[in-house]
Amino acid sequence: MxxxxxxxxxxxxxxxxxxxxxxxxxxxxxRSIQKTEGVCGGHARIxxxxxxxxxxxxxxxxxxxxxELLRNFPGxxxxxxxxxxxxxxxxxxxxxxxxxxxxDEDSVDG
Numbered sequence: 001m002x003x004x005x006x007x008x009x010x011x012x013x014x015x016x017x018x019x020x021x022x023x024x025x026x027x028x029x030x031r032s033i034q035k036t037e038g039v040c041g042g043h044a045r046i047x048x049x050x051x052x053x054x055x056x057x058x059x060x061x062x063x064x065x066x067x068e069l070l071r072n073f074p075g076x077x078x079x080x081x082x083x084x085x086x087x088x089x090x091x092x093x094x095x096x097x098x099x100x101x102x103x104d105e106d107s108v109d110g
Contacts, residue, residue: 032083043098044087046080049073053084054098061099 016024032047039045043052051073059069066081088095 029083029086032080033087044091044094046076046084049075051076052098053087054095054102056081056084057088057095058099058102 013021013024033044033053034047035042035044040050040052043054045052046056056069056073059072064072066078069081070076070078
């Protein structure tokens with residue numbers, strides 16, 4: 001880990017004017033959720049993982065809190081969970097459709 005680089009980046013971000021800071025946050029958040037054909041069935045997933053957004057939403061719907069999610073998915077961060085929630089809020093129909101599809105698959109398999 002390059003601590004000096006990280007500290008320098010933090011200082012650069014802190015020095016941004018409010019409009020640029022908001023744009024930076026938006027860009028960083030939007031890049032935290034990815035869709036790649038052939039990965040996780042093309043579903044929205046958390047950056048550089050094979051964890052679909054719908055999986056985390058499903059676990060939250062079943063009562064999992066942030067601490068439990070971070071314990072069970074050690075590669076995730078609180079920022080990832082925040083980005084996932086932001087994505088879900090903006091794409092509720094897409095994620096709910098994926099949840100319904102998975103529930104249908106489970107009922108056929110089970």
